[in-house]
Amino acid sequence: MTAAPDVLVVGASAAGLATAEALRRKGHTGGLTLLGDEPHPPYDRPPLSKQVLAGTWQPERARLRTPELLDGLGATFVLGDPAVSLDPVARTVRTASGTVLRADVVVLATGVRPRVLPDQAGLAGVHVLRTLDDAAALRAALLTGGRLVVVGDGVLGAEVAATACGLGLDVTLAGPQRAPLEARLGSLVSGVLADLHRERGVRLRLGAAVAGLAGRDGRVTGVRLDTGEVLPADVVVVALGAIPNTGWLAGSGLRLDDGVVCDARCRAADGIYAAGDVARWHHEGLGGLLRLENRTNATEQAVAVADDILGAGRPYAPVPYFWTDQFDARVQVHGVLAPGASVSVVDGDVAVRRFVALYERDGEAVGVLGWNMPRQARALRQRLLGQLRDFAGSHVEPGKVEEAGFRRAPRSRTDFSEGQR
Amino acid sequence: MKVTVDEDKCCGAGSCVLAAPDVFDQRDEDGVVVLLDAEPAEHLHAAVREAAGVCPASAIALGEGA
Ligand SMILES: Cc1cc2nc3c(=O)[nH]c(=O)nc-3n(C[C@H](O)[C@H](O)[C@H](O)COP(=O)(O)OP(=O)(O)OC[C@H]3O[C@@H](n4cnc5c(N)ncnc54)[C@H](O)[C@@H]3O)c2cc1C
Ligand code: SF4
Numbered sequence: 001m002t003a004a005p006d007v008l009v010v011g012a013s014a015a016g017l018a019t020a021e022a023l024r025r026k027g028h029t030g031g032l033t034l035l036g037d038e039p040h041p042p043y044d045r046p047p048l049s050k051q052v053l054a055g056t057w058q059p060e061r062a063r064l065r066t067p068e069l070l071d072g073l074g075a076t077f078v079l080g081d082p083a084v085s086l087d088p089v090a091r092t093v094r095t096a097s098g099t100v101l102r103a104d105v106v107v108l109a110t111g112v113r114p115r116v117l118p119d120q121a122g123l124a125g126v127h128v129l130r131t132l133d134d135a136a137a138l139r140a141a142l143l144t145g146g147r148l149v150v151v152g153d154g155v156l157g158a159e160v161a162a163t164a165c166g167l168g169l170d171v172t173l174a175g176p177q178r179a180p181l182e183a184r185l186g187s188l189v190s191g192v193l194a195d196l197h198r199e200r201g202v203r204l205r206l207g208a209a210v211a212g213l214a215g216r217d218g219r220v221t222g223v224r225l226d227t228g229e230v231l232p233a234d235v236v237v238v239a240l241g242a243i244p245n246t247g248w249l250a251g252s253g254l255r256l257d258d259g260v261v262c263d264a265r266c267r268a269a270d271g272i273y274a275a276g277d278v279a280r281w282h283h284e285g286l287g288g289l290l291r292l293e294n295r296t297n298a299t300e301q302a303v304a305v306a307d308d309i310l311g312a313g314r315p316y317a318p319v320p321y322f323w324t325d326q327f328d329a330r331v332q333v334h335g336v337l338a339p340g341a342s343v344s345v346v347d348g349d350v351a352v353r354r355f356v357a358l359y360e361r362d363g364e365a366v367g368v369l370g371w372n373m374p375r376q377a378r379a380l381r382q383r384l385l386g387q388l389r390d391f392a393g394s395h396v397e398p399g400k401v402e403e404a405g406f407r408r409a410p411r412s413r414t415d416f417s418e419g420q421r
Numbered sequence: 422m423k424v425t426v427d428e429d430k431c432c433g434a435g436s437c438v439l440a441a442p443d444v445f446d447q448r449d450e451d452g453v454v455v456l457l458d459a460e461p462a463e464h465l466h467a468a469v470r471e472a473a474g475v476c477p478a479s480a481i482a483l484g485e486g487a
Contacts, residue, residue: 044478046432064479296436296477299474303471323433330432332452374447375448375449378447
């Protein structure tokens with residue numbers, strides 16, 4: 001590789017932009033191109049289910065950088081033109097418009113897209129929430145009022161339910177768990193979350209799987225549960241998780257398996273990297289493949305990729321971290337809240353909804369959760385989750401970690417205790 | 422280097438504190454970023470740039486020949 005390689009980043013959002021910025025910050029002088037399928041300059045997604053959907057922020061506020069800062073990057077932005085194929089050997093990317101972009105290094109940062117219900121296509125009133133355009137369409141629908149049913153009791157579904165409830169809608173949250181986010185947070189904390197939603201007026205119709213949608217004259221009228229029950233709805237939000245955007249890489253020869261499969265340094269092949277929601281890489285600390293869907297991972301994995309491109313790489317082995325805001329609850333999750341972990345409240349008080357919970361397995365700290373105590377939770381994470389210490393975070397699916405065979409690997413401590421500071 | 426923070430955007434992630442503990446802290450009550458040093462010394466600049474780069478809410482801005 002030459003001293004200053006040309007870098008092409010596919011996907012011009014959180015991870016793509018962070019890769020470009022980290023490269024420049026660390027002295028990259030070569031060519032830099034960001035290719036994105038959306039027409040918008042890079043914007044942030046977490047506010048879409050919160051401030052932007054609530055209307056407290058104009059959509060422009062979600063922009064990640066000012067036009068001046070983007071100009072200052074010295075990068076070429078090719079927007080509104082999806083990549084359709086990659087030749088990893090020639091390192092060329094072809095776009096829908098027929099353009100062929102060539103580079104020495106290609107970074108794949110194409111994120112994920114919402115999973116949908118099979119009968120959702122063509123039914124008016126049914127929404128997903130991933131993009132700025134999705135948020136605008138959903139907000140317009142919510143402003144007409146009526147009954148909203150949110151399908152999916154995970155993070156996104158619970159956030160949308162909370163925001164819509166704040167807008168005065170009649171909201172029902174439907175999903176198979178006993179409480180929202182139960183699989184992720186365990187029964188103690190998800191129980192507190194369920195209480196919060198109920199108190200604020202969200203109807204919880206949990207413990208039943210969603211079988212499909214009901215509609216009339218091309219418009220949704222309700223959500224069918226597998227119990228046979230139909231929840232009446234004027235607007236439906238489907239929040240059933242997401243699928244990596246790797247369709248355009250079929251035929252590239254890269255290993256695609258629930259994301260772009262990468263080594264510990266986020267390399268999918270020689271000169272090809274992946275970062276953000278689309279990347280499934282080998283986490284040395286956790287001892288297996290992991291794909292994280294969260295905001296901090298997008299940025300921190302991008303920094304790791306930039307470091308490796310510039311020759312100062314190290315295995316990327318973050319402490320998983322994500323946060324969620326629902327009503328007045330600001331919840332921070334560090335580490336892995338493994339199912340079956342024992343949970344104890346170590347600071348604050350659940351009764352006043354301000355506490356820090358410690359998750360332990362086999363007597364070892366595996367996760368820290370803060371409920372309206374972000375600073376205290378972060379401090380505890382620094383004290384107790386040292387082995388996995390690094391920046392990054394995660395929406396780890398506990399199942400995925402199990403699959404990857406979660407285990408401690410103290411040996412790798414030295415590998416990532418330096419580097420990012 | 423001049424550092425500014427937008428408290429309104431901050432989501433309390435604390436990534437900045439992990440990256441540059443001499444320059445950033447978090448409020449006890451709500452975790453919102455506290456700027457300890459708006460004009461950090463030269464040897465802290467790299468860490469501060471990293472902190473601004475990893476902040477998941479783009480709540481940290483750097484000015485004056487950052
Ligand atoms: C509504 C919402 C709320 C969220 N809230 C939180 C939260 O509170 N906390 C948290 O930690 N995380 C949250 N997240 C998750 C976080 O936003 C993501 O983890 C993060 O955006 C991932 O960044 P990324 O760059 O990897 O992927 P994305 O942000 O998905 O960006 C990928 C980009 O690539 C584009 N693309 C796809 N295919 C192609 C192609 N073939 N060619 C060119 N471009 C392509 C996409 O259109 C997109 O613009 C939220 C996500 C959503 C949707
Ligand atoms: S990293 Fe950003 S969002 Fe997190 S506490 Fe610091 S300023 Fe706030």
